[in-house]
Amino acid sequence: GLKTLHLGSCVVTINLQEIQHGFSEIRDSVQAKDDNINIRILRSTESLQDTKASEKCCLLHHLLSFYLNRVFNNYQTTDHPTLRKLSSLANSFLIIKKDLQLCHAHMTCQCEEEAIAKYNRILSHFEELEPQAATVKALGELDILLRWMEES
Amino acid sequence: AAPGTEDSPALLQYVKFQSSNFENILTWESGPESPPDTTYSVEYKTYGESVWLAKKGCQGITRKSCNLTMETGNLTELYYAKVTAVRPGGQPFPKISERFSSLQHTTIKPPDVTCVPKVRSIQMIIHPTPTPILAGDGHRFTLEEIFQDLFYRLELRVNHTYQMHLGGQQREYEFLGLTPETEFLGTIMILVPTWSKESAPYVCRVKTLPDWT
Numbered sequence: 001g002l003k004t005l006h007l008g009s010c011v012v013t014i015n016l017q018e019i020q021h022g023f024s025e026i027r028d029s030v031q032a033k034d035d036n037i038n039i040r041i042l043r044s045t046e047s048l049q050d051t052k053a054s055e056k057c058c059l060l061h062h063l064l065s066f067y068l069n070r071v072f073n074n075y076q077t078t079d080h081p082t083l084r085k086l087s088s089l090a091n092s093f094l095i096i097k098k099d100l101q102l103c104h105a106h107m108t109c110q111c112e113e114e115a116i117a118k119y120n121r122i123l124s125h126f127e128e129l130e131p132q133a134a135t136v137k138a139l140g141e142l143d144i145l146l147r148w149m150e151e152s
Numbered sequence: 153a154a155p156g157t158e159d160s161p162a163l164l165q166y167v168k169f170q171s172s173n174f175e176n177i178l179t180w181e182s183g184p185e186s187p188p189d190t191t192y193s194v195e196y197k198t199y200g201e202s203v204w205l206a207k208k209g210c211q212g213i214t215r216k217s218c219n220l221t222m223e224t225g226n227l228t229e230l231y232y233a234k235v236t237a238v239r240p241g242g243q244p245f246p247k248i249s250e251r252f253s254s255l256q257h258t259t260i261k262p263p264d265v266t267c268v269p270k271v272r273s274i275q276m277i278i279h280p281t282p283t284p285i286l287a288g289d290g291h292r293f294t295l296e297e298i299f300q301d302l303f304y305r306l307e308l309r310v311n312h313t314y315q316m317h318l319g320g321q322q323r324e325y326e327f328l329g330l331t332p333e334t335e336f337l338g339t340i341m342i343l344v345p346t347w348s349k350e351s352a353p354y355v356c357r358v359k360t361l362p363d364w365t
Contacts, residue, residue, distance in 0.1 A: 003346075017346050024256070024348070031251045037232055040200025044228065143256065147228070150346065 007057035010103035026085045031140040041125045042141045046118040048148035055115035061100045062119040074135045163237035163245040171258040174283040176224045178233045179217045190239045194218045199230035221284045260351035267356035278323045299344045309337040332363035
């Protein structure tokens, strides 16, 4: 179930299958709340796998922070199983982020222009939407981010 | 009148994709109050796009399924489909599917296997499974090419209490040390851990050859 992410010189091992499995249990209910299917936040043009190897780590680090700070904790639901899943997903993201910070400490997670520009574009797609709708859409697109990670 | 209201009774329900080895079929059911002469039209689109595209061959049809394999064949994309039901003289009644990703939603069919009995062994040859997904060079991707972590699990039932197990990513296996002229039950499954997918088993009942030596 472990997957090794090759992010330029930064190499981290994560349990992607566990994260994918966790998300799959809330995916349909979250995506069903996304009424605006004409818009997509995580677009192929800004994907992780189409990013220069040396900047993948930075982009992923920003995306993990985005999900931790702007999505997981802002998603409104009274459904306790969903809340537990979100907490588990957030913990998994925190672990990956900690590994990426180690890379940063070893100068293998440099942020340059391309990663910052891509992240800002993703953020602008997110901020075009009404806040709660944006949170629902971003959470519903977690499978896209997980596939980017799987293919990188 | 809004769909599904009194003026526009539910003519349609359970719009969903049924996907098996990347053959993606949209299916739906008529509503409790839809007359037999209700017709259906199908559209589809990529998630994030605003334009719906009409599916040729599924416009004004009476059957309740439509093959969208080619239209939903990009593995990295997510899709939606919409069915619009119309009864003569009535309001159109549209209903949209859930977001569809063939990687996530497709189920895996049992593998295609040739079981070859010998005197003291049984060989099992698993054939690659082609899918409708076309590669850039025009060849059809196999399941093995799409799912990097796909592997096979083989079991040979010797008797009620004893089974032999083999497994891996290669395609040829041989169960050795068997008794001649004895019947065995072989089962072979495909597993894809990353996507938590598991096929139904392919089953072969084989009898080892007599030992004339």
